[in-house]
Amino acid sequence: MRPNPAHEALAALDRAWGGGLLIVTQNVDDLHERAGARRLIHMHGELRSALCAACGRAEPWSDPLPPGTPCGGCGEPRLRPDIVFFGEMPYQMEAIDASLRQADLFVSIGTSGAVYPAAGFVQTARHYGARTVELNLEPSAGSFYFEESRIGPASMLVPDLVRELLG
Template identity: 80%
Template structure:
């Protein structure tokens, strides 16, 4: 891999599952007992704000019980040592990448430990419960909500992600389903510009056929192996 300088790494629920966090959508189509449509859409928030806020309060509290695993730590080590461009794009809303030490990171779907005001757009760190109608410290409006990108909303920093993909020599997808767009389309952008593409996953994703190489197994083994090869 001596010809690689610019890297984009996409991570999904599979990388955090080994730390004890539930994947976004289980085999039964539910996220920890809830239909996604009941907890992760603007309509759900408008219809039942108490349920939606409580759901994310519980997910936020769960973060105190888990810690980064070897995959998070390996990516943080790559972040610290890689001399070229590197961008870790995570679909996850947990903070395990940061706690492992990653710096070059985008949470494209938002963060559990953040809240933002639907009135003025101000985002602030948040670690406690977030009751519905909490007032914004900036504009004062009672419109604070979980800083989560719901279905139907635009993911964060897409321009920056697309620019990094256009410059990439290597694109790696770790623990993703390959079924949620726009992230599922990143591999196609990377291939279009001639980047090498590698998938690391427990099982083939919905978009496995787009990748030049697929390595199957737990992220806690596959990611450190890949990072070792890159830094060798």
């Protein structure tokens, strides 16, 4: 897979926007990074990383990860994919919440709007005064929380919105 025009547009926004910006993704791929985005949180982890269930150390990983693979830090044979499984707390929730509280604009892109805690981000951002925009193929489960909903493919909607934001 390659970054699509939506990933490229967000990376361009990341490079050009002088103010605060945080891209939060539920995806575990590296498409945002390959497009050039830097102000990014992978709230559900990353496929190209391994996590030690014994010591908590994360390390870059691209090889197969069979059970019993030892950790490069503590040596325990407890490495696993560095992704958030159901029932586990997503990564960097404090940083995400702080960003939502300070946001002037919250944009949700391509999500069902049904998986929490991410599905509640719009409510937090709106509560603290952010303008809220949904970009999606179809209305999400939480569309009614957004001030504006644009329906269509992200590969078209995101570049359009970025052009609007950058003027």
